[in-house]
Amino acid sequence: MRLNKRILRLTACVTVLAVMLIAPSTALRRAQQSFITPDTSVLEIRSNRHARPESGKVAENILGTDGYEKMAENGRLELWYRKEVRGLRVRDKLSGYIWGSIPEDKVDGLNKKWSAVANAICTFEYYDAKYNTTKMSLADSGIKVTEKWSGRGADFSVNLQKQGISFEFSLRLNDDSITLELKDSSIKEKKDYMLKSVYFLPFFGAAKENEIDGYIFIPDGCGALMRFSESSSYISGYSQRVYGQDMGIDQLTHVNDLVSTRPNDYLAESGQITAPVFGVVHGAGCNAVMSVIENGEEYASINATPAGVTTDYSWVTAVFDYRRMYTHTVDKNTGVYRPQAEKNTVNPRITLYFLSGEEASYSGMAVRYRGLLEADSLLPRSSGDSGDIPLGLYVIGAEIADGTLFDYTRTLTDLSQAYDFVERINSDGIADITMVFDGWQKKGINGSDYGTVRFQGSVGTQSDFSGLADKLKSSGGKFYLASNITTANERQISTQKQAALQISKQFAVFSRSNPSAMFANYYVLKVKELFKTIEKYSEKLADFDFYYGQIGYRLYSDYTTNAEYSRSAFAEGITERLASSEQQISLSNPNMYCWKYTSDYFDMPMNNSQYLYETDTVPFLQIVLKGSVDYYAPFANQSGYSSSDILKMIEFGAYPSFIVAHADNYSLQDTPLVDYFSINFDDWYPTLKEVYKEVSSALGRTEGSRITAHTVISEGVVRTDYDNGVSIYVNYMSKDYNTGELTIPASGYLLTEGGAVNEK
Numbered sequence: 078m079r080l081n082k083r084i085l086r087l088t089a090c091v092t093v094l095a096v097m098l099i100a101p102s103t104a105l106r107r108a109q110q111s112f113i114t115p116d117t118s119v120l121e122i123r124s125n126r127h128a129r130p131e132s133g134k135v136a137e138n139i140l141g142t143d144g145y146e147k148m149a150e151n152g153r154l155e156l157w158y159r160k161e162v163r164g165l166r167v168r169d170k171l172s173g174y175i176w177g178s179i180p181e182d183k184v185d186g187l188n189k190k191w192s193a194v195a196n197a198i199c200t201f202e203y204y205d206a207k208y209n210t211t212k213m214s215l216a217d218s219g220i221k222v223t224e225k226w227s228g229r230g231a232d233f234s235v236n237l238q239k240q241g242i243s244f245e246f247s248l249r250l251n252d253d254s255i256t257l258e259l260k261d262s263s264i265k266e267k268k269d270y271m272l273k274s275v276y277f278l279p280f281f282g283a284a285k286e287n288e289i290d291g292y293i294f295i296p297d298g299c300g301a302l303m304r305f306s307e308s309s310s311y312i313s314g315y316s317q318r319v320y321g322q323d324m325g326i327d328q329l330t331h332v333n334d335l336v337s338t339r340p341n342d343y344l345a346e347s348g349q350i351t352a353p354v355f356g357v358v359h360g361a362g363c364n365a366v367m368s369v370i371e372n373g374e375e376y377a378s379i380n381a382t383p384a385g386v387t388t389d390y391s392w393v394t395a396v397f398d399y400r401r402m403y404t405h406t407v408d409k410n411t412g413v414y415r416p417q418a419e420k421n422t423v424n425p426r427i428t429l430y431f432l433s434g435e436e437a438s439y440s441g442m443a444v445r446y447r448g449l450l451e452a453d454s455l456l457p458r459s460s461g462d463s464g465d466i467p468l469g470l471y472v473i474g475a476e477i478a479d480g481t482l483f484d485y486t487r488t489l490t491d492l493s494q495a496y497d498f499v500e501r502i503n504s505d506g507i508a509d510i511t512m513v514f515d516g517w518q519k520k521g522i523n524g525s526d527y528g529t530v531r532f533q534g535s536v537g538t539q540s541d542f543s544g545l546a547d548k549l550k551s552s553g554g555k556f557y558l559a560s561n562i563t564t565a566n567e568r569q570i571s572t573q574k575q576a577a578l579q580i581s582k583q584f585a586v587f588s589r590s591n592p593s594a595m596f597a598n599y600y601v602l603k604v605k606e607l608f609k610t611i612e613k614y615s616e617k618l619a620d621f622d623f624y625y626g627q628i629g630y631r632l633y634s635d636y637t638t639n640a641e642y643s644r645s646a647f648a649e650g651i652t653e654r655l656a657s658s659e660q661q662i663s664l665s666n667p668n669m670y671c672w673k674y675t676s677d678y679f680d681m682p683m684n685n686s687q688y689l690y691e692t693d694t695v696p697f698l699q700i701v702l703k704g705s706v707d708y709y710a711p712f713a714n715q716s717g718y719s720s721s722d723i724l725k726m727i728e729f730g731a732y733p734s735f736i737v738a739h740a741d742n743y744s745l746q747d748t749p750l751v752d753y754f755s756i757n758f759d760d761w762y763p764t765l766k767e768v769y770k771e772v773s774s775a776l777g778r779t780e781g782s783r784i785t786a787h788t789v790i791s792e793g794v795v796r797t798d799y800d801n802g803v804s805i806y807v808n809y810m811s812k813d814y815n816t817g818e819l820t821i822p823a824s825g826y827l828l829t830e831g832g833a834v835n836e837k
Contacts, residue, residue, distance in 0.1 A: 122793040122809050126684050128693040130789040134290040136360030140177045148226045153253045162196040163215035172433040174364040178280035186389040195280040202273040204416050241267030258426040275397045282357030282366050283392035286384045293393045294356040294439045295381045298348030300697025301685035308385035315381040319374045320668045321349040324585040324601045325634030326403050347686040351668045355379050356442050365437035366429050373397050373425035375644040383690040397425040406581050440787045443700035455673050456705045466773045467509040469709040469734025474516030474536040477524030479747040486520050492537030494739040508552045513624045515559035523749045527569045528610040530617040557663050562610045563627035566596040576600040577635040595749045604635040604642040611654050622661035629667025678708035681731050696729045704783035709734040714761045727775045728807040733768045778803050803830045
């Protein structure tokens with residue numbers, strides 16, 4: 078098999094050479110032709126990879142309080158309730174704006190069932206004995222609801238008498254917010270009926286088509302907007318689990334859904350929700366509601382539905398799942414699709430914050446959310462000062478290679494060569510390098526035994542690595558050893574002893590549908606194995622800091638017999654170990670619960686998932702995290718080095734990063750790293766210097782500062798404001814933009830501080 082692959086590669090090389098020799102004149106004629114390159118900047122800016130300017134329209138009240146009774150109020154909010162539909166309306170005294178669901182009990186485009194769901198404070202789903210799903214709301218017949226109101230809010234008792242399901246939840250009025258909470262201890266079930274999920278205020282802030290100027294904010298990737306628009310024929314809306322899929326229960330392999338013969342692993346993954354927050358804006362700069370999931374987020378999904386999917390309304394909600402469907406194994410060849418028998422421990426709690434004026438935007442939400450995290454001590458504080466920004470440098474040491482008869486370890490960068498990287502970068506005036514070194518392990522990245530502490534001799538000794546770390550730190554840089562402790566191939570582990578089990582009692586495994594991949598399957602590690610490895614590195618390699626990559630965004634349950642971990646228990650265990658570690662830990666795109674313990678944040682999302690119904694990409698995560706943790710854009714030499722990409726780093730406050738090795742790019746062939754098509758340091762060094770210089774010249778003036786606002790001034794022209802008084806204007810267009818006072822150069826930026834202007 079391997080020999081045949083080599084014959085095919087040789088044949089392909091000969092064919093290409095033959096074409097070049099036969100038709101040199103054709104190639105020359107093509108090179109001599111002149112083309113007029115069209116200006117595509119407008120097309121790029123109008124895509125959902127960027128943010129749009131606001132219309133400036135004021136949202137007028139559509140809802141009223143007729144038929145509702147005022148039940149509670151404080152200095153900021155009034156709560157109005159209508160018992161017939163179990164509906165809630167909230168009046169914001171600061172602006173006079175009234176929030177609720179739909180304007181009438183029954184509106185055009187909604188049947189009786191959807192009208193009940195849209196109005197009611199709470200909606201829920203249950204399974205019957207045949208595992209069929211039924212959705213009901215508080216206003217449905219056959220449900221007994223009792224409520225007790227006070228000046229602080231209300232307590233609800235819900236009883237599905239026929240199904241034998243009952244539970245209690247509360248609604249509390251806070252200073253400028255309301256909190257809804259359900260205690261799992263109140264849930265009662267009969268044998269034949271099981272609670273599936275619970276929604277609170279699913280249509281709160283919903284808009285019919287484009288009757289309101291505004292949008293839904295969802296934390297997809299770095300942040301996405303779904304602007305209210307006319308109904309469209311979308312097949313489905315947005316629905317993603319907070320903190321990503323659960324490898325202990327979700328299906329990890331998918332059929333090929335590309336209209337081609339290429340395998341699925343060429344598809345880009347959709348953005349993960351790393352922050353349990355979403356919101357609705359009615360008139361940017363006028364009124365907004367930001368919803369924060371405060372408990373049960375490990376079992377929550379955020380669903381955002383554009384107009385045209387089921388109804389003519391755009392709406393967003395959080396769904397708390399007590400049970401999910403899975404394939405229950407009956408025998409070796411048979412499985413039955415059924416829900417979890419035991420419900421998850423969720424205890425859902427969600428708080429809705431009412432925002433007005435400047436706070437009423439995605440930017441205002443991010444600043445407010447950051448304040449909430451700071452109040453709960455969930456964010457670190459950067460000690461950075463204005464000056465040089467860090468450069469992210471991910472270095473590959475050794476990797477396993479596919480030999481003709483036997484596999485072997487291929488050295489791609491040794492320590493002397495890594496030292497040379499540092500010397501060359503330092504000599505060009507770049508002192509602050511954050512280096513992550515992967516492939517230090519015996520037999521390389523994918524050839525090493527899982528959790529090894531042995532160093533690959535051809536790369537360097539442990540003492541050599543300590544010396545490199547000291548050199549970097551002496552000039553203000555950082556050094557991390559990289560280790561993927563979440564997944565491993567079958568050569569690295571004993572699958573029977575170390576691989577995690579799904580609820581179906583099958584191995585949790587990611588499978589690549591690519592027959593040319595050296596390792597097609599990567600097994601998810603047992604949670605206890607992962608924890609043991611973190612502790613092992615803390616003890617055996619205590620002098621080194623670590624980059625753990627996947628543990629920041631992989632959150633899963635483990636159904637290994639006598640060693641089970643729930644999704645929430647895994648999150649708790651990770652944070653405990655990160656909190657107690659004396660090592661600095663860097664992570665890749667980590668979930669919110671890891672932010673406090675993240676010393677450097679790699680692979681910061683710079684776009685949303687670009688679903689058709691997403692209209693804007695916004696820097697929500699960047700606004701929340703700037704000034705708290707250093708974050709790096711994805712590797713620039715893996716497609717992120719265009720002028721637009723560099724400008725977006727400047728706009729979003731993200732630092733550049735590169736993945737490099739000393740070996741030629743051809744050396745990646747026959748290794749699991751073949752997808753990194755070009756990482757040779759010499760090839761990329763001129764680009765590295767150029768990208769760093771461009772980004773540093775702007776962001777060096779904002780080190781240690783927080784983003785206070787992000788504003789789209791005009792199509793393709795944005796401004797990012799910092800709390801040290803610096804504002805950075807970015808112009809993506811091919812022509813200069815004049816504000817009347819400032820001229821922002823085409824495809825460039827302008828920095829202002831105290832009246833001083835620095836053009837680029």
